Amino acid sequence: MEGLRDRTKRAVRAELARQALELFAERGFDETTVDDIARAAGLSKRSFFRYFPTKEDAVFGELDAMGEQIAQEVAGRPPEEGPWECLHAVLRGWEERINAQVDAMRLVESTPALRTRLLQKRDEVRGRVIRALADRGVPPFEADLAAAAAGAALDAVAREWLRTDGSADRLALVDRAFTMLRPAFLS
Amino acid sequence: MEGLRDRTKRAVRAELARQALELFAERGFDETTVDDIARAAGLSKRSFFRYFPTKEDAVFGELDAMGEQIAQEVAGRPPEEGPWECLHAVLRGWEERINAQVDAMRLVESTPALRTRLLQKRDEVRGRVIRALADRGVPPFEADLAAAAAGAALDAVAREWLRTDGSADRLALVDRAFTMLRPAFLS
DNA sequence: ACACAATATGGCACTTGGTGTCGCAAGTGG
DNA sequence: CCACTTGCGACACCAAGTGCCATATTGTGT
Structure with a gap:
């Protein structure tokens, strides 16, 4: 016990x-x-x-664990899948869970210290994701670029969601962002 | 006087x-x-x-002014140019000036507090770039996504450059990153 | 049920980044 | 030479974060 x-x-x-x-x-x-x-x-x-x-971490308490899980999900994806599709699929799944709370996001977005801490956290997650992609055989630069771009995409989606006062379809936005940035990662 | x-x-x-x-x-x-x-x-x-x-700003002293100039250069580009090509062109020009110093970049990259402050600065610049793009008639979400992705690209380039101990061709990397992420921004 | 070990807590002192205030010295301009 | 602005030092102060130790609380073995 x-x-x-x-x-x-x-x-x-x-x-x-x-x-x-x-x-x-x-x-x-x-x-x-x-x-x-x-x-x-x-x-x-x-x-x-x-x-x-x-x-700041009183607000972002469970973000670290999320990062770990994201990295694991990336690692667990079918090996033949390209890095971009892989990230798209995984992050699409997380997007719903991440933030249903508009008010919390507003607080973060309007508080420099919190915004900063969020950037920091995402940077850490990015590091883990890069390693996960590297384990799948993705070359370092491609892995890095993909992870960074994916983070940027989610960030843009979050802000667009705030701009529309939480009325936009986040999943649709995610798909749109990932499609627009669809890189030449083999695929 | x-x-x-x-x-x-x-x-x-x-x-x-x-x-x-x-x-x-x-x-x-x-x-x-x-x-x-x-x-x-x-x-x-x-x-x-x-x-x-x-x-931290003792290290990033002139970054703010740079951000302002970048936004102005974006504003001054030919109006028919798409957002992605616009950012590519402007940032390509800056890439050379930004950091010839490997050691300073290493210091930043190996010091969490400095890395954090850098992310923060870039975030501020991103905000200004978004406004500059918006003034060119780019819709908010596209502008946001483009600016965020461009920042991610530069970040990935910087890290790749460190990975290769400063021997990689940064301009070529920038071009490669921007090409890989070439979005469907009209074009 | 009781003793013992593990652990959570509180209090305290301390360092450090950062700010408000005030008085002083120095440059500036007429 | 005289106002006036402006940079600076000194001091007091606040809040985040850490190390340390004494103490309460609780889980565990017998």
């Missing part, structure tokens, strides 16, 4: 994230101190940093 | 950047405090922040 402690830990983590998001929404990111968040969740600033490495 | 004060100001700024780069190279970015840099250049921490808004 090793599930009880982990469960409480995840519960605290979730509560912390919830409180953080709420405070950010009402007061703004910069106007909210880590101490405020911790207090609201019933613990100390010191403990906050045992759950999240930075203040 | 309004040149003396400005000249010393630019001189101090340059000296500050020089010292910063030197200290970063020998001690590492995180191990160098702003106070160290300021002292090395003969002034106070407070004054450092009158020349650069953040510690």
